[in-house]
Amino acid sequence: MKKIFFTTPIFYVNDSPHIGHAYTTIICDALSKFFNLDEYDVLFTTGTDEHGLKVEKAAKKNKTDPKVFVDKVSENFVNLTKRLEISNTDFVRTTEERHKKAARKFWKLLEEKDQIYLSKYEGWYSVRDEAFYQEKELKKEGDKFYTLDGEEVQWIEEESFFFRLSEWGDKLLKYFNENPDFILPLSRKNEVVSFIKSGLKDLSISRTSFEWGIKVEGSTNHIMYVWIDALVNYLTSLDFPNTSEEQFNYWKNCNHIIGKDILKFHAVYWPAMLMAADIPLPKKVFAHGWWTNEGKKISKSVGNVIDPNLMIDKYGLDQFRYFLLREVTLGQDGDFSEHSFKARINSDLSNNLGNLIQRTLKFNAKHFANKMPIDIQEPKKNDLLYEVYNLFPKIKVNMQNFQINKAIEEIFILLAKLNKFMDTAEPWNSIKNNREKTAIDLSTLIESFRVVGILLQPFIPDASNNILNILNIEKKARKFEFLNFKYKINKDHCINEIEPLFPKYD
Ligand code: ME8
Numbered sequence: 001m002k003k004i005f006f007t008t009p010i011f012y013v014n015d016s017p018h019i020g021h022a023y024t025t026i027i028c029d030a031l032s033k034f035f036n037l038d039e040y041d042v043l044f045t046t047g048t049d050e051h052g053l054k055v056e057k058a059a060k061k062n063k064t065d066p067k068v069f070v071d072k073v074s075e076n077f078v079n080l081t082k083r084l085e086i087s088n089t090d091f092v093r094t095t096e097e098r099h100k101k102a103a104r105k106f107w108k109l110l111e112e113k114d115q116i117y118l119s120k121y122e123g124w125y126s127v128r129d130e131a132f133y134q135e136k137e138l139k140k141e142g143d144k145f146y147t148l149d150g151e152e153v154q155w156i157e158e159e160s161f162f163f164r165l166s167e168w169g170d171k172l173l174k175y176f177n178e179n180p181d182f183i184l185p186l187s188r189k190n191e192v193v194s195f196i197k198s199g200l201k202d203l204s205i206s207r208t209s210f211e212w213g214i215k216v217e218g219s220t221n222h223i224m225y226v227w228i229d230a231l232v233n234y235l236t237s238l239d240f241p242n243t244s245e246e247q248f249n250y251w252k253n254c255n256h257i258i259g260k261d262i263l264k265f266h267a268v269y270w271p272a273m274l275m276a277a278d279i280p281l282p283k284k285v286f287a288h289g290w291w292t293n294e295g296k297k298i299s300k301s302v303g304n305v306i307d308p309n310l311m312i313d314k315y316g317l318d319q320f321r322y323f324l325l326r327e328v329t330l331g332q333d334g335d336f337s338e339h340s341f342k343a344r345i346n347s348d349l350s351n352n353l354g355n356l357i358q359r360t361l362k363f364n365a366k367h368f369a370n371k372m373p374i375d376i377q378e379p380k381k382n383d384l385l386y387e388v389y390n391l392f393p394k395i396k397v398n399m400q401n402f403q404i405n406k407a408i409e410e411i412f413i414l415l416a417k418l419n420k421f422m423d424t425a426e427p428w429n430s431i432k433n434n435r436e437k438t439a440i441d442l443s444t445l446i447e448s449f450r451v452v453g454i455l456l457q458p459f460i461p462d463a464s465n466n467i468l469n470i471l472n473i474e475k476k477a478r479k480f481e482f483l484n485f486k487y488k489i490n491k492d493h494c495i496n497e498i499e500p501l502f503p504k505y506d
Helices: 019-037 053-061 066-083 097-112 169-178 186-197 226-231 245-252 260-276 308-315 317-327 338-368 384-389 391-400 404-425 427-433 435-456 461-470
Strands: 002-012 040-049 090-093 116-126 131-133 139-141 144-146 154-163 254-259 284-288 291-293 334-336
Touching (some): 002 019, 002 245, 019 317, 066 090, 186 260, 338 404, 384 404
Parallel strands (some): 254 284
């Protein structure tokens, strides 16, 4: 079986999960489910980033021991993956022993390749971003310095180990040239290229002024910089340093899905460190865009954080997933508002999808005893069913290119055509004098619902499961290989009672 691997960032446990964390996780889940249905062997990891100053400060603020604190908050993230019905195959916590072992080994490899040296760091640091900044990347107001999005940075001076990042600029640029799809979307790749061309400095990779981190072996007072620690999580889940050849096959097809905020870490530091450690690079880094709430940056201090749990309570899981996946092109920013949320789910899910299935199956129940009326004929080029069966290859290309919203759009364009077909066929009229035609039309629609139900599984898993249950399609016949005429619903196949699929919201 072909292997593929998807990763979300591991999230900081300084605070509760919000819509942004849910977004990346849902994207990876949709991709994982899609490739799984397409007979890939899929690994999908997520997790929590539990060390560093930011988390230590949050624990102090809560007057809690850091370990007790991270255990508690990490559980909120685990619970969110459950609530979102995420299909992750692993959940990595950086406080786990297996991870500490992997991070130490990774450090050792860099050391053995003479990529680490001891010196002193003097410069600006943002605790929020857990990131070092050069002065040219900051703005000055009064005697204080801020990141471009307004976070105050602090000056730090301390002994530190450094990674020889400055040696890797040209090699990175060469790699990006030879692998033009390594960083996507292309606009993000261009950002990375100009960042590298502006000159890379060696990277400070240890801290001595606090203790909440993985101890550097052989040193009494250094802990690893939280980003080195965190990036290694992607290897932890492959049992690094004991990764088998088979596990490396996942790695070669590994796709890091991240937000655009952490592109530099994944597209510059991480590949440089992997090259330095002589470990092959993952396949891709895809940076998605940023969600705002009614045009405003989402932040706790503004008080406009969107809690995914509350959204799911109010509107349902599939509705939440659908909106996030459908509303924006992956890679672009999105704005959340309840108005656009309701408009989107009413028009697409309630009307276009739910209502069509409901009225068709109710009519079929009344006039054809809730059974498949006839055996449909193999469709010809211009038939609607021909288009139905040919949707999958198009969607597959979209998904391979991470165009999730486009893939969903294709399905809903088809649903609009099916609605039109129903309206033109007017079964409520034809049943009076042409029962045979009505039977053909209804059977065409019902078979199309089977295909649509199978195709929608990665995006709205609960509703598609419902649709396929109503159509009485066996669980083992729901993979993409069943998306053709050969597996059509046969005459007299019993259909179950239809239940309302999607409520409408005012
Ligand atoms: O950066 N819109 O963790 P983090 C879209 N621990 N996505 C958003 C978002 C928003 N408004 N807010 C957050 C870290 N995200 C590190 C990562 S990985 C080795 C270490 C998502 O908790 C998005 O995926 O700050 C972003 O990259 C991530 O959460 C940042 O999560």
